[in-house]
Amino acid sequence: MIRGMADVRYVSGTQVNIAYERHGDPGGWPVALVHGFPYDPRCYDDVVDELARAGADVVVPYVRGMAQRAIEPPTPSARDSRRP
Numbered sequence: 001m002i003r004g005m006a007d008v009r010y011v012s013g014t015q016v017n018i019a020y021e022r023h024g025d026p027g028g029w030p031v032a033l034v035h036g037f038p039y040d041p042r043c044y045d046d047v048v049d050e051l052a053r054a055g056a057d058v059v060v061p062y063v064r065g066m067a068q069r070a071i072e073p074p075t076p077s078a079r080d081s082r083r084p
Contacts, residue, residue: 008062020061024052031056034063 010017021041031051033044041060051058 028057
């Protein structure tokens with residue numbers, strides 16, 4: 001199945017807001033489908049609807065950094081402060 005535009009939401013952290021998709025019954029049994037590099041949430045398109053129909057509350061975060069929003073500018077590292 002090819003999914004259309006998903007309902008993307010954000011959870012706020014202290015340094016970054018992380019995007020995620022949520023499917024199914026919010027009161028259902030929890031399932032977190034977490035992907036690794038180089039995949040994204042689309043790798044679960046074949047199973048997310050089945051889990052939701054079975055009563056799961058399915059959360060699929062975007063963990064590659066593509067749908068994250070920095071809350072503050074990044075803190076400079078020691079490497080960034082080297083003198084030429």
